[in-house]
Amino acid sequence: KILNHLTTIPEGFKPIGKVNRLLKNAKKLLAKNELDWGLGELLAYGSILLEERDVRMSGQDVKRGTFSHRHAIFRDANNYKELNRLHGIAPNQGKFRIFNSLLSEFGVLGFEFGYSLATPETLVIWEAQFGDFYNGAQVMVDQYIYAAESKWRRMSGLVVLLPHGYEGQGPEHSSGRLERFLQGCAEYNVTVANITSPANFFHAIRRQLARPFRKPLIVMSPKSLLRHPECISNIKDFETGNRFQEVIDDAQIDTKKAKKVRRLLLCSGKIYFDLLAKRREDNITDVAIVRIEQLYPLPEKQLERIFKKYSNAEIIWVQEEPANMGAWQHMIYNYCTKVPMKLISRKASASPATGFKKRHEKEQKEIIEKAFS
Structure with a gap:
C-alpha cells in the first residue's frame, strides 16, 4: 500500500x-521485489505514519536530499x-512534516532536540547536508x-543523519x-550506527x-x-x-568453510x-568480511559468536578513515584485552581527508589491497 x-x-x-x-526506476526495482535506499527510507516513514504517529524532518536540503535520493x-x-x-496514504495516519532549514546547524539541531523532548511519540530527524558540517552544532551534541539523560534524566529519540564516506570530495x-x-x-547514552543496507x-x-524508551540515534x-x-x-x-x-556476518562462508578462513576483516560502512x-575480482576464498552496523552499544554477544566461528583467523579492522579517526580507537578500547586485532587504514592525519582525487584513489586502493595481501 505504501509503496x-x-x-x-x-x-x-x-x-x-x-x-x-x-518513478520508472523505482517501479523496475519493485518488479524484482527490491528496494533501494530512497524507497526503503520512505517506506520506514510511511509505516510509522500508518501507526498514527508523526514524522518530522529538517535540514538544509532534506526535501530532495543532498544527493537527490529522497524526493x-x-x-x-x-x-x-x-x-x-x-x-x-490512509484516512487516519500521522503527519509527515519536512522542512528545508536555514544554514545554521547549531540553531536547527538545538530546536529539533528540544522538539524531540516535547514529543516522544514523534520521530524527529535532523540531517546534515554533509556529516562534516555537524561541527557547527558541537555544543548541542x-x-x-x-x-x-545523565544530567537531567531527560530521554530523547532524536535521529541525526550524517552523510559520511571517503569518495575523494576533500576534507570538508x-x-x-x-x-x-x-x-x-x-x-x-546513545546509539551510533554505520548502516549499509536499506532494510537495516x-x-x-x-x-x-518501537522501544519502550528513547535514545538518540546517530547514523x-x-x-x-x-x-x-x-x-x-x-x-x-x-x-x-x-x-x-x-552485525552482518559473511553470507558466503558457512561454519564448515569458516575453519579454512585465514583472515577475518571487520569493517563498518561503505568500505565493505x-x-x-x-x-570477488581476485577469487579469494579464505578471507571473511563482517560488517558491524551498530558501533555503540557494541553487540558483544554477536561479535563473540563471530570470533568463535572464525577461531583460526587473524582479525583485522579495516577502515577508510585515518588511524586516529574512525572506529579503530573505539574497537581497541573495547577489545584490546579480549582478542588480538590489527589495523589497516589511512595513516594518522590532522585533516580528515586529502583534497586531491588521485591521492584519494591511491590511498583507497592501498587499503583494499593490503587487506587481502
Missing part, C-alpha cells in the same frame, strides 16, 4: 522529467505547487544530546567525525519508536551507496519477523563494498 502510493502520481499533477525517470516532496512543473508523497565533504561520537559513548536502515528507524548515512547496484534489499527483508542487524569487490 504503491509512493510510486503513483495523482491526476492533474505534472512532475518534471527527472521525477518520471525516478519526499515533488513540485508541479506548471504551478510549482508541492506534493508531499507521504500525505494521503556535547551539552544536550549526549549528556541530557568526507567525514561525519565518527570518532568523536564514539568517544562520548558511555552508560548507554528501515529497521533502525522503526526501532526508535553515519551513505552517499555513494545511495546508488550502488549492490546496496539493495529484498522486499522480504522489510517484513514482519525481521529486525535490525547489529570495496572489500567485497576485490575479493
Whole structure:
C-alpha cells in the first residue's frame, strides 16, 4: 500500500522529467521485489505514519536530499505547487512534516532536540547536508544530546543523519567525525550506527519508536551507496519477523568453510563494498568480511559468536578513515584485552581527508589491497 502510493502520481499533477525517470526506476526495482535506499527510507516513514504517529524532518536540503535520493516532496512543473508523497496514504495516519532549514546547524539541531523532548511519540530527524558540517552544532551534541539523560534524566529519540564516506570530495565533504561520537559513548547514552543496507536502515528507524524508551540515534548515512547496484534489499527483508542487524556476518562462508578462513576483516560502512569487490575480482576464498552496523552499544554477544566461528583467523579492522579517526580507537578500547586485532587504514592525519582525487584513489586502493595481501 505504501509503496504503491509512493510510486503513483495523482491526476492533474505534472512532475518534471527527472521525477518520471525516478518513478520508472523505482517501479523496475519493485518488479524484482527490491528496494533501494530512497524507497526503503520512505517506506520506514510511511509505516510509522500508518501507526498514527508523526514524522518530522529538517535540514538544509532534506526535501530532495543532498544527493537527490529522497524526493519526499515533488513540485508541479506548471504551478510549482508541492506534493508531499507521504500525505494521503490512509484516512487516519500521522503527519509527515519536512522542512528545508536555514544554514545554521547549531540553531536547527538545538530546536529539533528540544522538539524531540516535547514529543516522544514523534520521530524527529535532523540531517546534515554533509556529516562534516555537524561541527557547527558541537555544543548541542556535547551539552544536550549526549549528556541530557545523565544530567537531567531527560530521554530523547532524536535521529541525526550524517552523510559520511571517503569518495575523494576533500576534507570538508568526507567525514561525519565518527570518532568523536564514539568517544562520548558511555552508560548507554546513545546509539551510533554505520548502516549499509536499506532494510537495516528501515529497521533502525522503526526501532526508535518501537522501544519502550528513547535514545538518540546517530547514523553515519551513505552517499555513494545511495546508488550502488549492490546496496539493495529484498522486499522480504522489510517484513514482519525481521529486525535490525547489529552485525552482518559473511553470507558466503558457512561454519564448515569458516575453519579454512585465514583472515577475518571487520569493517563498518561503505568500505565493505570495496572489500567485497576485490575479493570477488581476485577469487579469494579464505578471507571473511563482517560488517558491524551498530558501533555503540557494541553487540558483544554477536561479535563473540563471530570470533568463535572464525577461531583460526587473524582479525583485522579495516577502515577508510585515518588511524586516529574512525572506529579503530573505539574497537581497541573495547577489545584490546579480549582478542588480538590489527589495523589497516589511512595513516594518522590532522585533516580528515586529502583534497586531491588521485591521492584519494591511491590511498583507497592501498587499503583494499593490503587487506587481502
